[in-house]
Amino acid sequence: MLDRKFLRENRELVTAAVAAKRDTVDVGAYYSADGERRACLQEFEELQAEANRANKAIAAGRKSGADTGADIARMKEISVRLKDLRQQADAAEAAAETLYLRLPNVPHASVRTGGEQDNTVVRTWGEIPAPAFAVKPHWDLGAELGIMDLEAAARMSGSGFTLLTGQGARLERALINFMLDVHLEQGYVEVNAPYLVNRDAMTGTGQLPKMEEDMYACPLDGLYLIPTAEVSVTNMHRQSTLDWERLPLKYVAFSPCFRREAGAAGKDTRGLLRVHQFHKVEMVQFVRPGTSYETLETLTDDAEEILRRLGLPYRVVALASGDLSFAAAKCYDLEAWAAGVGKWLEVSSCSNFEDFQARRAGIRAKGPDGAVFVHTLNGSGLALPRVLVAILENYQTPDGRVRVPEVLRPYLGGLEHLG
RNA sequence: GGAGAGGUUGCCGAGUGGCUUAAGGCGCACGCCUGCUAAGCGUGUGUGGGGAAACUCACCGAGGGUUCGAAUCCCUCCCUCUCCGCCA
Numbered sequence: 001m002l003d004r005k006f007l008r009e010n011r012e013l014v015t016a017a018v019a020a021k022r023d024t025v026d027v028g029a030y031y032s033a034d035g036e037r038r039a040c041l042q043e044f045e046e047l048q049a050e051a052n053r054a055n056k057a058i059a060a061g062r063k064s065g066a067d068t069g070a071d072i073a074r075m076k077e078i079s080v081r082l083k084d085l086r087q088q089a090d091a092a093e094a095a096a097e098t099l100y101l102r103l104p105n106v107p108h109a110s111v112r113t114g115g116e117q118d119n120t121v122v123r124t125w126g127e128i129p130a131p132a133f134a135v136k137p138h139w140d141l142g143a144e145l146g147i148m149d150l151e152a153a154a155r156m157s158g159s160g161f162t163l164l165t166g167q168g169a170r171l172e173r174a175l176i177n178f179m180l181d182v183h184l185e186q187g188y189v190e191v192n193a194p195y196l197v198n199r200d201a202m203t204g205t206g207q208l209p210k211m212e213e214d215m216y217a218c219p220l221d222g223l224y225l226i227p228t229a230e231v232s233v234t235n236m237h238r239q240s241t242l243d244w245e246r247l248p249l250k251y252v253a254f255s256p257c258f259r260r261e262a263g264a265a266g267k268d269t270r271g272l273l274r275v276h277q278f279h280k281v282e283m284v285q286f287v288r289p290g291t292s293y294e295t296l297e298t299l300t301d302d303a304e305e306i307l308r309r310l311g312l313p314y315r316v317v318a319l320a321s322g323d324l325s326f327a328a329a330k331c332y333d334l335e336a337w338a339a340g341v342g343k344w345l346e347v348s349s350c351s352n353f354e355d356f357q358a359r360r361a362g363i364r365a366k367g368p369d370g371a372v373f374v375h376t377l378n379g380s381g382l383a384l385p386r387v388l389v390a391i392l393e394n395y396q397t398p399d400g401r402v403r404v405p406e407v408l409r410p411y412l413g414g415l416e417h418l419g
Numbered sequence: 420g421g422a423g424a425g426g427u428u429g430c431c432g433a434g435u436g437g438c439u440u441a442a443g444g445c446g447c448a449c450g451c452c453u454g455c456u457a458a459g460c461g462u463g464u465g466u467g468g469g470g471a472a473a474c475u476c477a478c479c480g481a482g483g484g485u486u487c488g489a490a491u492c493c494c495u496c497c498c499u500c501u502c503c504g505c506c507a
Contacts (some may be wrong), residue, residue, distance in 0.1 A: 041469060
């Protein structure tokens, strides 16, 4: 979330930012709720101060043995009014808070204002393959090779779930290990964090309250399944003060990700393109404010490194304001080319949240100018299903097999071909 | 799941209804002193909210309650530790 004082002093900017993000939250309602909140608070606090003074008078009177009857009667009267004012103030606070949590982050100045069509390709790497044979989409190829059984997955869980078998399952595991190893080389610390988290954690990173419908939940326990390891890794340090000298902290985590994809029905639904449960390797960094935009570039490059080593052609897309997520100030998507479906597939999102998440989650560091909120960033490195798609489709051979990228062979016992 | 013990402002830790604006210690910062990184002395040192400011309010795991008044009494819940049970 944004600083309350910043909000108060930058009403126009915030209103414009919400519009640029295509967010539907009622900004005006927030401002009037906040005004109401402050008015109520002031009234309540004045009376509270009076009660505190009266209380001291009673204490002093008792000590000296004076008659406190009149003071107590007065306290009684104040106490009744106080209860009333507190209720009012609590209600006003809650109303303002609800809207406060729904206000999105403000896009960085370098972000283009506009919708998805205004996203811009920043750079492209590799050659788009032009095979001389008809490349099969991964859903056909996967079934033929016996490494994928989507029908079986649908029978037990419904559409949008995957089942990898044999070399398919092994290939994914190889990719996970490969990705983790590369990020370890890059200086990240590997962590294994919970896949179920509470409401506070989800609110801390900004998934809640806005994305409630997109999340799987266990209502009996008040827990949610993480849509990305970003949630658990960022919340590692919630409500704590980090050591300034040890920043930046760089973490990498492998985790399953659970997404209801409400409202996305009918879009990219075939095969592995959009699924309710998938695996992902995620990088998260906690950095000093002022360094986060340099870090966004290096973090993005750390993710690109995976694609380069795998030999997958990709492009880097700078998202326009309307395509940015709720909490992000700036974001690059990495898109890998998939020859079978003939599309660029989003395999990573690298975002800078500035202090938006840190303020929500209470993550500080004591710098030279006192305690400040750190900046948080994260990026996929990478999401598995679509990388699997790109490999199956780009590395296809005319005889219907798949060549294994060199860097993965050590992870597969030297295997050179699938099938 | 059962029994017990706990959760206090960075850490340790005092504190069973008003004299707590939470003692004291440690750590940390600044200064003093000392002829040289020790000892000693002094001062300061949490977070959040409101206010232009002076200043003020809240926060003792969370939420309710009792009371004129709650860190302190009562209830519910959460977490940690020990033991037992169950279990991948």
